[in-house]
Amino acid sequence: MKNKLAIFLVLLGSIVVLPLAKAQVKHIEMRVEGMT
Amino acid sequence: MKQHLGRQSGVQNVEVSLIDGKVEITPKEDGQIDPAELLKATYDSGVTAAEMDITARGKISKEANGELALQLATNRSYVLADTELAKRLEPLAGTATSVTVRGQLYKKPPGAKRSKPPSSFKLVVLEVQKKE
Numbered sequence: 023m024k025n026k027l028a029i030f031l032v033l034l035g036s037i038v039v040l041p042l043a044k045a046q047v048k049h050i051e052m053r054v055e056g057m058t
Numbered sequence: 059m060k061q062h063l064g065r066q067s068g069v070q071n072v073e074v075s076l077i078d079g080k081v082e083i084t085p086k087e088d089g090q091i092d093p094a095e096l097l098k099a100t101y102d103s104g105v106t107a108a109e110m111d112i113t114a115r116g117k118i119s120k121e122a123n124g125e126l127a128l129q130l131a132t133n134r135s136y137v138l139a140d141t142e143l144a145k146r147l148e149p150l151a152g153t154a155t156s157v158t159v160r161g162q163l164y165k166k167p168p169g170a171k172r173s174k175p176p177s178s179f180k181l182v183v184l185e186v187q188k189k190e
Binding site: 046047048049050051052053054055056057 | 059074076078079080081082083084085091093096097100104105106107108109110111112113114115116130134158166
């Protein structure tokens with residue numbers, strides 16, 4: 023039972039934390055040539 | 059090109075300035091964005107990327123060969139070019155400190171007219187914006 027609870031908490035933590043952790047590249051700026 | 063880039067994974071918004079050829083890309087907050095894919099998409103849309111700057115947050119790590127890298131949480135890392143600014147980040151290697159840096163990921167080789175973007179990049183740190 024305790025194992026199930028621990029697995030549930032780990033999964034819940036990943037769902038909450040992962041989307042925040044993914045936002046790592048905050049901004050991208052390019053200079054391009056040949057645009058018409 | 060705007061539509062082409064806008065379809066790429068992790069892209070929220072693309073702003074293109076025809077006057078100076080500047081393209082600003084805002085990544086999605088919860089998405090993954092791959093600058094290498096954006097360079098490829100730019101090439102595929104028929105224009106040439108002259109340079110690409112990124113602002114990214116990650117942790118500093120030391121590769122097996124001694125090179126410093128900016129490690130992103132998405133299992134993506136960029137090796138830092140060996141510059142004075144990058145050397146200043148060395149004490150943070152392996153620590154829990156996150157840094158936000160602005161750097162140049164790609165610059166078209168001088169004289170090259172139109173060439174496929176490389177598959178690996180070195181990040182030239184231009185500015186360390188935040189350490190936390």
